[in-house]
Amino acid sequence: xxxxxxxxxxxxxxxxxxxxxxxxxxxxxxxxxxxxxxxxxxxxxxxxxxxxxxxxxxxxxxxxxxxxxxxxxxxxxxxxxxxxxxxxxxxxxxxxxxxxxxxxxxxxxxxxxxxxxxxxxxxxxxxxxxxxxxxxxxxxxxxxxxxxxxxxxxxxxxxxxxxxxxxxxxxxxxxxxxxxxxxxxxxxxxxxxxxxxxxxxxxxxxxxxxxxxxxxxxxxxxxxxxxxxxxxxxxxxxxxxxxxxxxxxxxxxxxxxxxxxxxxxxxxxxxxxxxxxxxxxxxxxxxxxxxxxxxxxxxxxxxxxxxxxxxxxxxxxxxxxxxxxxxxxxxxxxxxxxxxxxxxxxxxxxxxxxxxxxxxxxxxxxxxxxxxxxxxxxxxxxxxxxxxxxxxxxxxxxxxxxxxxxxxxxxxxxxxxxxxxxxxxxxxxxxxxxxxxxxxxxxxxxxxxxxxxxxxxxxxxxxxxxxxxxxxxxxxxxxxxxxxxxxxxxxxxxxxxxxxxxxxxxxxx
Amino acid sequence: xxxxxxxxxxxxxxxxxxxxxxxxxxxxxxxxxxxxxxxxxxxxxxxxxxxxxxxxxxxxxxxxxxxxxxxxxxxxxxxxxxxxxxxxxxxxxxxxxxxxxxxxxxxxxxxxxxxxxxxxxxxxxxxxxxxxxxxxxxxxxxxxxx
Numbered sequence: 001x002x003x004x005x006x007x008x009x010x011x012x013x014x015x016x017x018x019x020x021x022x023x024x025x026x027x028x029x030x031x032x033x034x035x036x037x038x039x040x041x042x043x044x045x046x047x048x049x050x051x052x053x054x055x056x057x058x059x060x061x062x063x064x065x066x067x068x069x070x071x072x073x074x075x076x077x078x079x080x081x082x083x084x085x086x087x088x089x090x091x092x093x094x095x096x097x098x099x100x101x102x103x104x105x106x107x108x109x110x111x112x113x114x115x116x117x118x119x120x121x122x123x124x125x126x127x128x129x130x131x132x133x134x135x136x137x138x139x140x141x142x143x144x145x146x147x148x149x150x151x152x153x154x155x156x157x158x159x160x161x162x163x164x165x166x167x168x169x170x171x172x173x174x175x176x177x178x179x180x181x182x183x184x185x186x187x188x189x190x191x192x193x194x195x196x197x198x199x200x201x202x203x204x205x206x207x208x209x210x211x212x213x214x215x216x217x218x219x220x221x222x223x224x225x226x227x228x229x230x231x232x233x234x235x236x237x238x239x240x241x242x243x244x245x246x247x248x249x250x251x252x253x254x255x256x257x258x259x260x261x262x263x264x265x266x267x268x269x270x271x272x273x274x275x276x277x278x279x280x281x282x283x284x285x286x287x288x289x290x291x292x293x294x295x296x297x298x299x300x301x302x303x304x305x306x307x308x309x310x311x312x313x314x315x316x317x318x319x320x321x322x323x324x325x326x327x328x329x330x331x332x333x334x335x336x337x338x339x340x341x342x343x344x345x346x347x348x349x350x351x352x353x354x355x356x357x358x359x360x361x362x363x364x365x366x367x368x369x370x371x372x373x374x375x376x377x378x379x380x381x382x383x384x385x386x387x388x389x390x391x392x393x394x395x396x397x398x399x400x401x402x403x404x405x406x407x408x409x410x411x412x413x414x415x416x417x418x419x420x421x422x423x424x425x426x427x428x429x430x431x432x433x434x435x436x437x438x439x440x441x442x443x444x445x446x447x448x449x450x451x452x453x454x455x456x457x458x459x460x461x462x463x464x465x466x467x468x469x470x471x472x473x474x475x476x477x478x479x480x481x482x483x484x485x486x487x488x489x490x491x492x493x494x495x496x497x498x499x500x501x502x503x504x505x506x507x508x509x
Numbered sequence: 510x511x512x513x514x515x516x517x518x519x520x521x522x523x524x525x526x527x528x529x530x531x532x533x534x535x536x537x538x539x540x541x542x543x544x545x546x547x548x549x550x551x552x553x554x555x556x557x558x559x560x561x562x563x564x565x566x567x568x569x570x571x572x573x574x575x576x577x578x579x580x581x582x583x584x585x586x587x588x589x590x591x592x593x594x595x596x597x598x599x600x601x602x603x604x605x606x607x608x609x610x611x612x613x614x615x616x617x618x619x620x621x622x623x624x625x626x627x628x629x630x631x632x633x634x635x636x637x638x639x640x641x642x643x644x645x646x647x648x649x650x651x652x653x654x655x
Contacts, residue, residue, distance in 0.1 A: 050646075051639065167559050171516050174552040178523045181548065185541035188534060192541050193526045216590075223586055224579030226618060389620055393613035394632040396590070397606050401636055404602065405646045413594050421587070428573050429512055451539040459537035 003129050010356025014364055019059055019357065026063035027365045030070020031372055035078055035380060036388070039222075039395060040088065041071030042327040042437070043214035047398055049207050049335055050405035057339040058354045062361040064335055065315070068328040069121060069362065072271060072308040073369045076113040077380055080106055080300075089271035089307035092279040092299065099295035107377075111241050112249050112297055113304040114373035120257030120305035121366040124312035127261060128319075129359060132348070135320030139345030142321075144456065145464050148449035149473035151442040153480065154267040154323045158435050160480035166488075169435050172426070176439025177446070179204055186444070187451060199411045206334045206440050208403040208416040213433050214327070215399040216416060217423025219392050226389050249301040252282050256305030264310025267317060270326040270434070271307035278306030312362060319355055321345055322445070327434040330441040510563040517556035524549040585617045601651025603641075607633060 013019060033044035045064050052060035075090035080097035097109040142150070159169035182193045183203025194200040256278040263274035282302035283292045292299050314325035315332075322344035324330040333343050341351055348355050372380070403416035426433050457463035464470050523545050531540035575583060589612050597605040610632060614625035640646045 051644065053644065165559075167555055167562065168512070171512070171552065171555045171559065174548055174555060175516065175519060177548045178519065178545070178552065181523070181527075181545045185530075187538070188531075188541045190530060190541050192530060192545065193523060195526065220583055220586065223582045223617075224575035226582070387620075389618040390614070390624065390628045392618075393610050394628065394635075396586075396613075397610060397632055397636060400590075400593070401602070401606070401640050401646075401648075404648070405640060405644065408647055410594060410598055410649070413597075417590055417594060420590075424583075430573075431512065447544045450544065455538045459533070459539075 003133055006133075006352060006356045007129055007360060009353070010358075010360035011363075013058060013353055013357035014062065014360035018056070019062055019361060020364065022059045022063040023066050023361045023365050024368055026066020027070035027073075027368050028372065030067035030072075031074040031369065031380065033067065034071035034074020034076075034090075036074075036391065039218050040214065041068050042210070042331055042434075043218055044071065045328060045331040045335075046207065046210035047215055047395075047402050049210075049331070049338065050402045052335060053338070053405070057336070057341055057351075058357045060335060060339060061332065061354060061358055062365075064332055065358060065362065066365045068332070069308060069311045069365065070369060072121075072304075072311050073114065073117050073373050074380070075307075076110060076117075076304060076373075077377070080109045080113070081381055089275045089310075090304075091272070092275050092303035095293055096291075096296045096299045099293075100297060100300070103295060105295070105297075108241055108245055108297060109300050110377050111374065112245065112253075112301045114370055114377070115241075116249065116253040116256065116301045116305035117308040117373075118366050118370040119253050120260060120309040121312055121369075122363060123257050124261045124264070124309040125359060125362045125366070128312060128316055128362075131265075131316050132320045132355070132359070135316060136345045136348040139321045141469065142345065143467075144449040144452040145467055145470040146473060147445055148453055149464065149470050149477055150321060150323055151446040151449065153473060153477050154317075154442055155435065155439060156477050156480040157267045157269075158438055160484050166484045168431050172431055172433070173435040173439045176436035177443050179209070179436075180440050180443030181447075186448060199409075204415055205406050205412060206437075207338075207406045208412040209419045209440060210331060210334070210437055211399045211403050212416040212419030212421075213423035213426075213436060215402075216396060216420025217427055217433070219395050219399075220420065220424045221427050222388060222392060226387075226392075245297055248287070249298050251285070252298040252301040253305045255282060255285065256302035257309045259302075260306030260309030261313040263306070264313030264325065265316050267323060267325045267438075269310070270314065271310040274310035275303040275307040279303040315358075318343065319347060319358075322347065324438060324441055327437050330434075330437045333441050510560060513556045513560035513563055516559070517553055520549045520552035520556060523552070582617050586613065589613060589617070598649050599651065601653060602648040603633065603637070604651050604653060606636065 014023070029044060029048070030041055033039055033041055045067050048064065048067065052064065072089060075085060076093055076097065079085045079090040079094035080101050083094050083098035085091045085094045093109075093113060097106075097113070100106065100109040155173045156170075159166045159173065178193075180203070182200055184190070184201060185192050191201060259278040259281060260271070260274040263269045263277055264271065279292075279299055279302055282299055283289050286292065286296065286298050288296065288298075311328070314329045317323045317325050318329040318333060322333070324333050336343050341347070341354070399420075400413050400416060403412045404410065406412045423433055426436075453463050454461070464474050527542040527545040527549075530542035532542045532546065534540045574580070589609055593605050593609045600608075607629060610629040611625060614620045614628060615622065641648060
């Protein structure tokens with residue numbers, strides 16, 4: 001009941017004219033960014049971070065969060081109408097959504113995606129209302145050893161849960177930690193890895209790195225192929241769903257939303273993995289599994305519900321424990337730090353207005369997005385006719401001026417460009433970028449809590465085993481590291497067994 | 510393989526860069542070199558694992574290079590960005606951005622003249638309105654007074 005009373009106060013904050021305006025601005029920008037291939041919500045949030053300087057912290061955070069989940073709605077448009085996922089988490093929507101569009105059912109695909117996203121988003125926020133305070137209360141029992149292992153878990157779980165090479169993910173995370181070490185040692189006060197450069201004394205700011213890795217790099221990749229897209233035409237009346245389509249999809253939305261929330265809460269998993277798992281699971285439950293890949297409306301419903309639920313669920317560890325679940329919540333955390341607010345379990349008690357205002361704003365934001373996506377879908381669809389070639393250079397300009405705004409120095413512009421080049425190479429080499437950003441955000445917590453723990457224990461690592469919560473966390477960390485290794489070894493052995501040729505006597509028979 | 514070598518070199522730079530810093534301070538307090546040495550060591554190990562995987566043919570880390578037209582656009586864009594960053598303190602940030610936008614739209618992307626000019630005007634209006642006027646960001650001015 002405390003949670004509901006707090007939520008009511010949150011609504012009082014979220015429904016002020018200023019916050020309503022900025023929720024609308026955030027979800028609108030998120031919708032547009034999500035629809036545009038070549039730039040994702042994390043890049044959009046990083047680009048707009050400088051705009052939040054001097055804003056009220058709650059207003060800044062509700063706007064940035066609006067971009068994050070607004071991007072999930074926007075990614076559907078290009079997926080369905082152009083067969084190009086506007087956002088990575090809309091890949092499965094592109095598979096079936098575009099097939100539906102070719103058959104004249106683009107409106108149905110867009111409708112069910114919007115309705116599914118709305119219901120799953122509201123459901124996820126409702127669970128967040130009760131889960132976050134419980135997690136924060138539990139987090140108050142944490143001390144340095146637990147925070148160190150939690151930060152480490154944030155990095156190892158990212159490596160364990162992402163598809164693709166675990167080694168590459170850990171390498172990127174280690175690289176991020178090394179970058180974070182540049183500057184002044186927080187305890188001893190000595191220069192570290194500055195190589196005598198004055199500009200590096202304060203370390204490398206998060207913002208120009210994020211702008212470079214996400215904004216600049218993604219635009220560079222998009223410049224490789226600049227064909228003008230021709231979206232399939234769609235009319236307002238096409239958005240109506242038939243009764244049969246709604247009956248087919250309502251359970252898909254429930255299943256997708258549940259999977260999305262459970263996956264989204266885990267650090268490193270994120271909306272993309274959630275959408276994929278929900279799609280695969282839905283194929284098992286669908287009355288028409290053969291339709292999957294050829295225009296399955298329930299497939300679209302499940303994946304879109306999952307990605308939006310996951311985007312909201314990622315805020316549970318961030319608000320409750322101060323551990324970001326993905327790139328978007330990492331940018332949000334850095335926004336909190338820039339506003340002078342310390343993320344962590346104390347956030348709910350030290351800044352209740354901000355936390356509950358944010359949670360209430362997500363209900364409001366989802367209502368706004370439903371209104372934007374249903375009747376205004378043809379309007380957003382017309383934006384897709386603007387050639388990307390006219391958008392790419394302005395995005396680069398906004399990226400660089402945003403980087404400059406951090407310190408009013410061309411040095412940060414140089415940092416953004418350098419990391420833009422690094423981000424481009426990472427995309428080409430199939431290296432995930434989110435672990436780098438996660439590592440940058442978690443590094444201060446990781447280092448300070450590790451050094452404090454070892455100081456308390458006078459150098460003994462047993463402190464991580466003697467405390468019950470940290471012992472459990474240590475086991476979980478080891479599992480996240482070892483289970484993919486065991487899986488890889490088992491898979492390698494299975495492949496070797498199937499390749500062993502039969503004995504000559506058996507062949508002769 | 511290139512990724513593995515790059516990581517190992519970066520780790521080596523980090524390890525050498527903290528070589529003269531103390532690993533521990535007094536009373537077993539971890540010093541400034543503690544975590545860089547730990548992270549550098551882990552990165553070296555991971556780099557070695559990736560290198561072995563590459564040599565065994567298990568990891569496909571070939572870079573997906575763009576075609577000729579795409580490579581041209583990227584190289585020109587990179588040159589334009591570096592030139593902008595170098596020239597902006599002398600030319601002014603706003604004139605620098607204008608020239609960058611026109612170069613990208615007309616030369617790199619070979620777009621039509623008037624839509625490119627319109628795009629440039631609208632972009633700079635947003636930069637001026639949002640960043641310079643509203644947020645009050647002080648940008649480098651050039652010889653033209655803006």
